[in-house]
Amino acid sequence: MTSDELDKKIIDIKKRGLANFVENQLIKELRREFYEQKVQKNIRSISDRFRRNILFLNKIHGENCSAGKIKEFMGIDVEQTFNKVLYEEKSLYSLFQASLASEFFGLPTELILFTDLEANAELIKREYPALFKQSRN
Numbered sequence: 368m369t370s371d372e373l374d375k376k377i378i379d380i381k382k383r384g385l386a387n388f389v390e391n392q393l394i395k396e397l398r399r400e401f402y403e404q405k406v407q408k409n410i411r412s413i414s415d416r417f418r419r420n421i422l423f424l425n426k427i428h429g430e431n432c433s434a435g436k437i438k439e440f441m442g443i444d445v446e447q448t449f450n451k452v453l454y455e456e457k458s459l460y461s462l463f464q465a466s467l468a469s470e471f472f473g474l475p476t477e478l479i480l481f482t483d484l485e486a487n488a489e490l491i492k493r494e495y496p497a498l499f500k501q502s503r504n
Contacts, residue, residue: 368400368401368404370401373397373398373401376397377394377397380393380394380397381394410458410459410460411458413459413480413481414452414456414457414458414459415456416480416481416482416483417452417459417465417468417479417480418452418453418454418456419483419484419485420478420479420482420483420484420485421453421468421479423484423485423488424472424474424479424484424498427488427498428472428498432453432468432471432472433449433450433453434446434447434449434450436471437449437467437471440471441467441470441471443467445464445467449464449467452464453468462476465479465480472498473495473497473498474491474495474498478491
């Protein structure tokens, strides 16, 4: 539902001439539905970008980020469900997860969440040249 559709539905409710309490309840439910959909769409979008960036970073870095690799290289226990966030289209639900992945690759968290790293690969190579030279051995 777009904001224009929301406005139209609110106007339709107001045109019905219902009691204020009922009208307000209907509008409140309509707004709740609108914002829940909007928030879920944002979460899916950020999660998808995060996942695409992790896959890209795996290619250029030479190491695949995973719960096991984070435990091995960083010493931090991570639930195996983290792998589902990385590879199976489960929504990112924690900034802790995003921060772990960003530290694994040595990049700022905001880059992994909000920037298309593949589209900006040249910039990433210039700004973070060590990313392409890292070895975990």
